[in-house]
Amino acid sequence: MGDQNLSRLVSPRSVAVLGASDNPQSIGGRAVRNLLEFSAYAGGVYLVNPAREIVAGRRSWPDIESLPEIPDLVVVAVPAAAAVAALERCGQLGVRFAVLFTSGFGEGGGEGREYADRLLKIVESTGMRILGPNCPGLCNINQRIGFTFSPSFRNDLSAGPVGLATQGGGLGRNIMQSMDRGVGIGLWASTGNELDLQVADFIHYMAGKEDIRVIVALLEGIKDGPRFMRAARYAARIGKPVVAFKLGHSDYGRRAAQSHTASLTGSADINSAVFRQLGVVEVDDIDELIDTAWLLSRGLPNQMKPKIAVYCSSGGTAALAADAIGLAGIELAQFSAPTSEILGCNLPAYAAIANPVDTTTAVLKDMSIIDRTLIAVCNDPEVSLVLYPMALDYGDVTEATVRSIIKVNSESRVPIIPVWMSDRQGPGYQLLAASGLPPIRSIGKAVKAIKRWIDYGSWQKEGKREFMPKMLSAPEFVIEDAPSVMGEFQAKRWLRHSGIEIPRCEIAASPEAAISIASKLGYPVVAKVVGEDILHKSDVGGVRLGLASDCDLENAWNEIHANVQSSLPETHIDGILIEAMAPSGGLEMLIGLSRDPVMGLIITCGLGGVYVEVFKDVSRRMLPVDYEQASAMLKELRCYPLLTGMRGQPRRDIAALCHLLVKVSDFAVEHLNSLSEMDLNPVWVGREGQGAYPLDAVIVGWGLDARAAPLACRDGEN
Structure with missing residues (x-):
């Protein structure tokens, strides 16, 4: 099931619609109309309905066997029992792909699990790939092809460089309709229950497509961690950004996601850690998903440490933007002398010509001021992006302002990000959308997108995309029975035997x-x-x-x-x-291992002792961890200043703690399929040069008694 060559699914030479109908309100009727009336599909189309000879004015065929050729794709709009029987025949005949709209395959724990098992056997025995079940289909907008029953397909046809892979159909269509503010989406695959094809497969496919520059993933759950890791790593190595919004951060959200797609959700914190390590840009809501993806589609920052300019015509708005930028840890550029001279010559003396720029109402008298000063800001050598917030809609004035933004953007070497803050969406808003400059709806959302843009650019430049998770090269892990617990003494013996210092x-x-x-x-x-x-x-x-x-x-x-x-x-x-007894004055940290059901064994470090439950100050990584990654883990912690020696406190032995993290990682890799959990808490960290070692240890896993036997205690041994 690892073949990501989905070209004959996305652009088949021929397609058959099983359950084709003349009823415009039925699933089969809508699928036929989308394909014949609203698509520009040039391949062969075969309508299959055993009860009718004519459907939609075309010949209808009674079954798949009677077609004059074997299609690349079948679109299935019949009930579950009939769908399974038909797909069994399709697989035997050599059909390569199926889009299965139908529900009733055991999603959410319902009936139909036996149907799902039969579909899996089809995939395994014939190699046919299935999108769905319980999905709205696939929309290849860049080629204007819709294998979908959605009545909105005809309205959501703005092609572009964003590829979209979602599990849910409703939220996926919500993202598609960001086209109305200027976002262009080239391909949307909604994977539904992911019986076979998953979001990961479409990430992998779109990473290799030249017409897709950035990939958006909306995830309710991840069924196959290694498959997702491979796809994300492949996209990262090619340089194709993946922006993801993962649902299920709360108990409520996890339960809702599982009932909707029957997917595992995994731990949200662990998912986030895996995303960061693989370069997946994780966002917090749908708006941010689109804002960030569209910004990334315009290119990456032109500097290692990008700096931002703010340009607007309102002092309060300029201050609001500068405050949001500062709180996000983004740096404002300092304009060069030539830029400051142009601003000073074109703006009144009472205007703010440092960054942020406030043109004041002077532009009401002479709109050409914007053309001259905005391009100067864009071309300043320190500027990587210009944020242009518009607090209100001034009718004709705002429309003229927008025309200037569009003109300057076409000449600028850096992106201009317009922010439309008003609830009144006049002609200026529509102009921005039509020009491919989708207006972001608030300064806060814009700054979030810019922060993600900067962080992804830094991640790419730092060369972290070559990281290979151990899980991808490890033997398949199968849990056969419940794990056992190894207590402190035996756990410490095992760790010492592996070269880890123990008291x-x-x-x-x-x-x-x-x-x-x-x-x-x-x-x-x-x-x-x-x-x-x-x-x-x-x-x-x-x-x-x-x-x-x-x-x-x-x-x-x-x-x-x-x-x-x-x-x-x-x-x-x-x-x-x-x-x-460990020497007094040490700092208590923790190092742990935990096996996530989706992402496998994960290493954790953080503030230890009794404080871990209170502050939950931890950092996580996939295995293996080297010294550089261990150091980065510590620097992510809020408690890191305690290690560096703040307010007169001694500097701790950070090097020893990093080496310990690496040794624990090596231990975990060596015993990858034996470990379920390991808790080293507290880990004593002394002053610089005093070392770092566990004071307590518990290991949970499989086959631990046999592993511990050679290390059993003998009288007088320590």
Whole structure:
């Protein structure tokens, strides 16, 4: 199912419509009308309806076998049972592609799962690819072809460089109708329940198409993580931006997405981490999806660190834009002397000629001022983009302003981004749309799009697109049974065996043994309860720190036993782990591994100890992680200043923490299909030169007992 050559789906030589109808309100009737009346399709069209000899004024055929040729594509508009039987025959005859409008294939947990299984067998046995089921079809706007039943197809025909792949049809059509403000969309595939073809397949296909410059993906769920990763990586390596809006960030959203498309959603945080690492530009809403994609379709920033100019005719609007730009961390350009001279010569003395530019009402008297000053700003060597917010619609004045923007944009070496802030959409708005300068509807939305544009350009220039996720080269992972838990002592033994530094520790079965171990390790020590059913030792009073003497240790032994028996009276205590106490003054971090059902094993680092649940300050990556990526993970954290030494605090051993992250990554790669989770929390990070190592460890996975056996504790071993 990995073939992304979809050219005979997008532009088939011939097509058959199964369930063709004369009823203009039926699915089959609308599909026929879109294809025959509103498309410019030049290939062969065969209408199939066993009950009629004539449909839409053309000959109708009783079944697929009676057609004079085997079509590249069948469009299916019949009920599920009939659709399955027909597609079985199509697959046997050699039809290459099918668009399946029909629902009733077990989506949302409903009936019809057996039909879905039969369709999968068709794909596997014949190689026929299926778009759908439960989808509105495919629209090849650049060639004006519609394999869809949507009554809106005839109105949404503005071709352009944006490729669109969505799972849902309603939101996909919503994006298509951004054509009304000037966005050109070349191809839209709505994948529905993704029984076979997925959004990822269309990302891969469109990445190789010259008429598509940017790809938009609207995702309710991702069924196949590796397939998505391959497609996104392929697009990134070609230099084709992918802009994605992923639904399902809340519990409500996840449930709604699953019921709609029957897709897995995965963890939103992990999806976002994977997107960032693969260069996928993730956005937060539909408007931002279109705004960002259209800006990227106009090209990438012309500088490594782009700077922005603001040009408008309202002081308050200029201040509003400058504030939004500053809050987003974007830099305003400083104009060169020639630019400032042109502005000074053409604008009144009371105008603002530094960045942002406020022309004032002087342009009402002489509109040609805009032509002369705006092009000067666009051509300034420090400027990568010009933001032109328009706070209100002044009728003829605004229309003339827009004509200047369009003229200057055609001569400018950088993009001009018009922002139409008024609810009154006069002729000026329509002019912008018609000229291919889609107006963004607020300064905030415009700045968000610009920030994404800058970030993607930086990502491309930094050369990160060659990263190869380990998941793509690893053997297929199949869960056969529930994972088991390896407790702290055995987990630490396994980690130490893999070259990760671990504090010296031993398990004591009596107070006397504990004192003996402590005398070898040297006080102060830590005492922790050991029990098969005790994972969160602190929660049951099973940890005592800073024990400085035999007396302290004996008291701690008694307290731990009393606390645990009080909290968990049925739990068996196997012993007490005695461990050398880490030096005081260390910073507590965490390093973890977790297996996402879609994206596989992910490594996490962040602020540790009890604070992880409160602040949730973490950074995530796919495997493997090298030193550079480990350093980048730490710099993403809000707590990073604590590592660098803020307000008189000592600088921590960042290098040791980075090396530890790399070692954990190497450990995870080595045991990729054995690990479900690993929690190293806290990880002690000392001052510069003191190192970084885990103080606690829990590993969850498969086959752990066998792996741990060679490392079983022997008396006196630490």
